[in-house]
Amino acid sequence: GENVGLHLPTLSVQEGDNSIINCAYSNSASDYFIWYKQESGKGPQFIIDIRSNMDKRQGQRVTVLLNKTVKHLSLQIAATQPGDSAVYFCAENRGYSSASKIIFGSGTRLSIRP
């Protein structure tokens, strides 16, 4: 299966600084991408999404950038707070309409330094 055997990299950020989490995806046909936040022992929580016809989308303190040329996705978190500590996963929607499914990419653990 996908992503089996991978171990999560860690990003350590000073509280108050901006965080940038990167992700590469493999399927050039994917048309919809999502970032999730997962706290320990919990299910993934939706953060922000972006469609392939866009290259940037902003939410509250978060921005997602999509570069389709190099198949790269990034999540920027402004003014990182202790509550942002979690594992962040990028995911892509594969397939079409009712046959589509969300496939998770590798995750990144974000830790906040006080």
Place this chain on the structure above:
Amino acid sequence: GAVVSQHPSWVICKSGTSVKIECRSLDFQATTMFWYRQFPKQSLMLMATSNEGSKATYEQGVEKDKFLINHASLTLSTLTVTSAHPEDSSFYICSARRSGRASEQFFGPGTRLTVL
């Protein structure tokens, strides 16, 4: 709105027994539900897609006879781990897609399975 629940939240069982995990969409109808498995410090791996009233579609490498999926109604899907072994110990997470909205998928809180 769009809440997905799982029951139980955790379960411990003996090797060789079967365990059933329920996934419910509480405030919406879900034509499609998905089951994921997550090992420690790893990503979520899609196991199968469950469509209401039809057989589940399993991802490559997932044993359909070991992981039985039933999606009998628009709000309930169950995953049964048959003859569980310690290597089946994992965090099982379901998600549900709201009927008519292909891109909206909501995740449950997960079920921690420990097989002794």
